[in-house]
Amino acid sequence: MSENPYRNAPDYRFWRKSVAPLPLHDVDPVVANAFGIQNSDKVATAGSCFAQHMARHLSMNGFSYFVTEPAHPTIPPNLAAEFNYGIFSARYGNIYTARQLLQLLRRAYGQFVPIDDCWVDASGSCFDPFRPQIQKGGFANRAEFGIDREKHLGKVRQMVEQMDVFVFTLGLTEAWIDDRDGAVYPICPGTAAGTFDPGRHKFRNFRVHDVIEDMSTALKFIRDRNPAVKFILTVSPVPLVATAEDRHVVVSNTYSKSCLRVACEEVVAAFPDCEYFPSYEIITGNFTRGMYFADDLRSVTEPGVQHVMNIFMRHYASPLSGDAAPRLPPPAEQQRQEQEEQHLSSKAYIATVCDEEALASE
Numbered sequence: 001m002s003e004n005p006y007r008n009a010p011d012y013r014f015w016r017k018s019v020a021p022l023p024l025h026d027v028d029p030v031v032a033n034a035f036g037i038q039n040s041d042k043v044a045t046a047g048s049c050f051a052q053h054m055a056r057h058l059s060m061n062g063f064s065y066f067v068t069e070p071a072h073p074t075i076p077p078n079l080a081a082e083f084n085y086g087i088f089s090a091r092y093g094n095i096y097t098a099r100q101l102l103q104l105l106r107r108a109y110g111q112f113v114p115i116d117d118c119w120v121d122a123s124g125s126c127f128d129p130f131r132p133q134i135q136k137g138g139f140a141n142r143a144e145f146g147i148d149r150e151k152h153l154g155k156v157r158q159m160v161e162q163m164d165v166f167v168f169t170l171g172l173t174e175a176w177i178d179d180r181d182g183a184v185y186p187i188c189p190g191t192a193a194g195t196f197d198p199g200r201h202k203f204r205n206f207r208v209h210d211v212i213e214d215m216s217t218a219l220k221f222i223r224d225r226n227p228a229v230k231f232i233l234t235v236s237p238v239p240l241v242a243t244a245e246d247r248h249v250v251v252s253n254t255y256s257k258s259c260l261r262v263a264c265e266e267v268v269a270a271f272p273d274c275e276y277f278p279s280y281e282i283i284t285g286n287f288t289r290g291m292y293f294a295d296d297l298r299s300v301t302e303p304g305v306q307h308v309m310n311i312f313m314r315h316y317a318s319p320l321s322g323d324a325a326p327r328l329p330p331p332a333e334q335q336r337q338e339q340e341e342q343h344l345s346s347k348a349y350i351a352t353v354c355d356e357e358a359l360a361s362e
Contacts, residue, residue, distance in 0.1 A: 048171025098214035211263035237283035
């Protein structure tokens with residue numbers, strides 16, 4: 001046999017060596033990463049529902065999870081979570097699309113002020129069109145709403161300027177837009193709050209070039225204000241709740257995830273200190289035989305999340321100063337995790353705060 005590029009190539013390049021013979025929890029599709037995360041690095045997260053799992057495990061595993069907009073210390077953790085405190089680094093709720101991220105950045109720095117700035121229901125309660133479910137029951141009045149919004153945008157600026165690593169999980173390509181100024185909503189108006197107006201609320205399914213341009217512009221926007229920041233992009237493995245396209249949701253889901261995955265590849269290739277982490281591949285790869293989805297075939301089970309985060313820790317947890325081994329959870333915490341895994345049902349999952357779920361009630 002003559003020499004060729006496949007002879008003597010490493011095992012990870014071959015399916016029969018790196019996937020087929022391994023137990024599912026041993027499959028690790030990460031080959032190398034250009035940077036690590038120090039224990040003191042401020043790690044910020046944003047994105048779709050799956051990003052919440054990453055935030056939870058980052059905190060649990062000793063990373064400095066960066067939250068600029070925490071709840072008041074007197075508020076119990078479970079109640080704080082209901083009001084979206086600590087779910088992400090700031091109280092912005094789910095950011096499903098690259099366009100939504102870019103819009104938030106521009107709003108935070110006064111570069112874009114949407115026409116549709118507040119939804120008021122019949123009782124007088126005020127809802128944020130771009131964070132429609134962060135305040136259960138809405139804000140009492142416009143004054144309270146305005147104060148909270150300005151505080152929130154300030155915390156977004158703080159996050160942008162002070163974070164060391166930004167982990168963003170892209171979730172959707174489908175969005176609803178205000179036709180007057182192009183403002184993009186996290187979910188369709190009239191579902192969780194607001195009133196749907198077919199005259200100005202227009203459906204948009206972003207194409208690959210849209211996502212690449214929006215994501216690239218957003219990352220440049222951040223790096224202009226924080227030159228040392230590093231980026232990790234992921235794609236959410238959680239399928240669409242519903243599609244606005246007149247076709248089967250399975251087909252729309254395949255388009256959406258494929259588009260986002262291709263866009264990540266292009267953006268990562270263009271930006272230094274920007275990497276793609278394969279959460280999507282780990283959860284949805286056929287080597288899992290569907291084991292990482294709950295009975296609804298949509299929610300990611302805790303063993304699946306654990307697989308993702310074990311790989312993340314293995315590759316990104318930098319050694320402590322003067323230490324040769326990667327950072328691991330303290331022995332007591334590690335033992336607790338192992339005990340939980342032993343007793344955890346393979347279909348158990350931890351619920352996330354997901355704006356998109358409002359579509360399921362339609």
